[in-house]
Amino acid sequence: MLTIDRLTVEHLGHGCVTDNPNPRFSYTLNGAADDVVRDVTLTVGEWTVHPDTSIATPYDGPALTPFTTYPVTLAVTDAQGVTVTATTSFETGRLGEPWVGTWITDGDYQFTEKKVSPKPMSFRRTVTLAAGKTVARARLFATAMGVYEFALDGRKVGDRYFAPGFTSYKTNLQYQTYDVTDQLTNDGANSDANDDATGTHTLIATVAGGWAVGSFVFTRVNRVTADRQALLAELRIDYTDGTSETIGTDADWDVTMDGPFTMADLYDGETYDATRAFGPDGNAGGAHWRKASIERPKTTPKHIEADYGAPVREHETFAPISCKRRADGEIIYDFGQNFAGVVRLDIANAAAGQTITVRHAEILNPDGTLNTTFLRTAKATATYTCVAGNQSYAPRFTYMGFRYIAVRGIEPKQLTVTGVALYSELTRTGDFACSDERLNQLQSNIVWGAKSNLFDIPTDCPQRDERMGWTGDIAVFAPTACYDFDMGRFLDKWLRDVKAEQLPTGGLPNTVPVQGYGFPATMPEMAIAWWGDAVVLVPWAEYQARGDASVLERMYEPMKRYVNACRFWAGLFGFGKHRYIWWMPTPFQFGDWIAPDVPKMQQWQARGKWTGTASLNNTARTLARVARVLGHDDDAREYDALADRVADAYVSVFTDGDGRLNDEFQTAYVLPLHLGMFPDAATRTKAVNNLAALVERNDYRIGTGFPGTPYILFALADNGRPDVAFRMLTNERCPSWLYEVKMGATTIWERWDGLDEHGECPIGDDGTDLMISYNHYASGAVGAFLYQRIAGIEPIEAGYRRFRVRPLVGGGLTWANGHVDTPYGRVGSAWSITGDRFDVTVDVPFGTTCALTMPDGTTHELTAGTHTATCTL
Structure with a gap:
């Protein structure tokens, strides 16, 4: 029997207040594979429609009136004439009504x-x-x-x-x-x-x-x-x-x-x-x-x-896992988890005028004191003056990124402290687990890095004097974010500002909103690879996850302006194939940002012509896909042709034509491999083996910066070298994801070498002004690999109406499972290995189909329901 699992207005199941004159309605059905939907009727006030999709049907009835509650009813009838219903409501806000109040x-x-x-x-x-x-x-x-x-x-x-x-x-x-x-x-x-x-x-x-x-x-x-x-x-x-x-x-x-x-x-x-x-x-x-x-x-x-965004609210709370009083009287508490938020103080028997001071930090110095050096100018301090008696206090107009606090002005027996996590209201939609507890901790680190930085805008870190909306971080992390959370309202809000902040010539600031950050807002001619790419990559990631093409429609013109700006700068001083090499000098590109195989910021930036050229290929190709979704076929052909020319230029200028780079470094191989820029299978095979050799010579440690890190495991695994991909993923030597885990990280670090084996930070004068955060989600983009390759879950059609489950076995894993709550319901993949037997269970939501590919290459077409399959490895 059909049931209605979810009915939303503007991504909200309840409590929606909107000024959108055409609010969007979505629903999720549950049923068996043989259930048939004969009719769907959506009624909003006096307006009725029979939607042909369950995703984001816009209101198209009589004009909505301000300050009004509208009932919403969804009725679904099956082939036997049985009807099920669900109801919700929404309110209109001002809808442009002038304010009676004034500033x-x-x-x-x-x-x-x-x-x-x-x-x-x-x-x-x-x-x-x-x-x-x-x-x-x-x-x-x-x-x-x-x-x-x-x-x-x-x-x-x-x-x-x-x-x-x-x-x-x-x-x-x-x-x-x-x-x-x-x-x-x-x-x-x-x-x-x-x-x-x-x-x-x-x-x-x-x-x-x-x-x-x-x-x-x-x-x-x-x-x-x-x-x-x-x-x-x-x-x-x-x-x-x-x-x-x-x-x-x-x-x-x-x-x-x-x-x-x-x-x-x-x-x-x-x-x-x-x-x-x-x-x-x-x-x-x-x-x-x-x-x-x-x-x-x-x-x-x-x-x-x-x-219209995702408001910041209280979420998880943490009790300290340790409390140590130092000789100077300061009390050090460890919450066991790095997070963004505040601390709540429950105070007993205070004296009137007694002052309590709380300082915050992510890590401790070797002597057990708070390390506040990397906060730079941020003081990250809460000070509370008591009244007499029992009382409670938690900050309301600030927040900190921390795991540790240091408290002065009170005896431990008078005080109960609680850590309170603050982040935007985001529905959790995905999870991953496997037989390797280190990878499970990595997944937790990815999620907590995201929670700490999905803070009304996508920030870069929650602790130091920054917390800005850096576009490069979310550009590479968006696919992983969209597995772990329903990002609809959050990204819709931020993308409005991306559109608003776009420069007249198509470039984008490095941070959105700009809000006082001059560079490059003071240089309106500039476009910056991988950072500005967020205008293309973020809407595409959201569309792939949720299937709502309206995000592409709203951002289509900004996408075109940006890609055209990148094309202009690539071709400004070049001739022949060099017209497609984006070689802009290093002050205007971040290049292979924080690549651990070179120690200086200038060296990261010097790789800008490789990363910039690959960026132009990627944004042009993605824009062609967007154009095709929206029915702009001429644009699709134009941008596909641009992407082809850029790929040809990359291979012609940067390689020997036979899969070897003239200047070898990991990112320079990763990007063309992952983006399909090499012209044929034979060249790709040679290129991936050259990349694998680089990785092997580096003891399977990662050497990529921001642009390459999200894709290196895909570049290896998808081109015939999953063995190398798994050795890199499971490596515990620095730099690697699991080195951070081994060192006790509970979030993702900004820098791979954030701590050495002795627990001290080795960063010297590398030109970044002590730039190190221990809660920085960008390299957590590896989470997409956990979902898409190890669990094997990946959309074929945006929104998962058609999807694949194709688990990749390796790394010594004996079981793994993952799920993603899609617009149609929960997609699940759970597999295990016993001896040479591989078993998998797949959950397929109603109204979708799944292409299951087993490790032995056999395939199955699955419809709604729970299915199991077995093969021999």
Whole structure:
């Protein structure tokens, strides 16, 4: 019997508030292979459609109205006439309705300091409900220049951190919608609230500097978007008698700089004085309130829209695995896991005015103290001043990347500490495990590296004075991310900013949003290989995982502009085949970034003509595939021809024509092998054997930088050398993935040699200003190999309507399993080896087909259900 497993609006099963006039609906069915769908009916309000796909059907009915709840019903009927239904709903936001409120600030606050964040600012408004009326529905709409948090009658509104989120503020700004119906009463029933018989309530908002006003990027620039914080909000109250009122931010609101948050900075941390904490009415703590001022921020976003991203929320918690008190009185806690988040302090019997300081770090020095050197200018410190008695505290306007903390100012017996992981709300869609526990730890490291850096935007690291949206990291990691998580809302949001930040000539900044990082935004002519490639590679990865072509449609023109810019720069000074060699000088290419076989940044960059040329082939070929999906056949032929010419140029200029590079290094072989740039099978065989020889001479250690690392195992395994691929994957010598595991890593490192065998960092003056992070997901792109080759799961058709399971046996593994939750349901592969017998179980979702290829080469076509197969190895 058919069942409906999932019904979503804009990737959300519930709680969707949208300003999209054409929201998208998706569903997942479960059934047997012989079940037949006779009819599907989707009803949204008064509009009904019979969708021909279960993925992202757009609303195309009467124009939606603002501030409205729309019921959604999906009815599916089988061949026997049996109908099953599922329901959900969504709300519309403002849909362009002008704000009743206006931007407000503290007009007396002049923030002029450099390289720091402004003091947090607090706003207050008393709300009196209409006498004799009952509240039917109440919504708070809010956004800010900075990051904000609301409290209503002393209770936090919502559960998210860092609202309104990080966007390209000059173009895109989100607002949030909070249902506060249950927090508003007019009968005094809420004993925790500051309400009385007349229904009086108090709203308090605290706004810290965040990305818009606070210090950001490693140069610690501030006031990029606004000169000081500002708040824009409305409380819309609907009564049961059909009347409504709206209370917006204006000069009737109060403002103060005297709140309990005395410092909040993304890098430096947070300082909170509980003796200054507001009471429910905002009058406690000695704050001096004055009237707010109307503000005109220096940057006016083109679009202010209902939240369309994946908000940052609390997730896993960690208890310390050890606690050691040092001779100087500092207490060192180890949480056993490197992660991004905050620490929660539960304090017993504190004295009024007692101050507790918490410092954070990823690693310890050999003497057991925190290693904060690699934080660079980031202080990563939380400071809390107590009131008398028992209390709890956790930072709200900062976060850190850490495994260890050092605490001063309190006795261990008075304190319970808990680590709280913060990251974007992402549904876990995949997992992998096998008989080698080292690889299982690697998988965990990949996932935790992703969780720590999928933090409203795809960041590079969560601990030092950076945490920027580096395009190169997500460009190579996106396929792995899309196996592990449903990245739909997260990537859709970030890609809006990629589109907004694209330079007039088609190039892209290295970081999105730019937000104070000048290079190369100050050089609008430039396109940068593999980093700018994110505009092509990220949408393609999301499309392959979810099957929603709308992401390709939205990004198609930016893709074309970027590839055309790359083609222009490759051909600017070249002649003949050299017109397709992207040889741009090293200051403008990252090249084989952090390749461990050469020690200096300049040497990584000097490989830019190899990596840049391969990049042009890859983006052109991918763009041709995109064009074909969208029906732009002329474009597809054009970009396929470009990719062919680039491949021919690479082989002609960089090799002897017979599979050997003139200048040999791993990445220079990996890219043309993986991308199919060698002209024939014989040449590919020679090239892969040359690569294998390089790897063997390097004791099976990795020698690739950012561009080559995601693909080296594929380049070997897919071209007849899986033996070398598995030896590299399972190698424990530095540099390798499992060397990090052997050294106790719980996330992926930025640099392969982040620690030597003695637990010390060997990085010297290599031109990167002590650039080492121990939580950096880029080389975790190897996760795609675990899913696609070892578990063998790979889409044939985008979204997995057709997929293959083709396990690759090797590395001494005796069993492996993986699953991916696709738009059609769960795809699973679980295999084991007993003697010379190979057994596999495959889960095929309803409405899909699977091509199973066994290690002995036999094939099976599978339909919905759970299937087993056996062969002899």
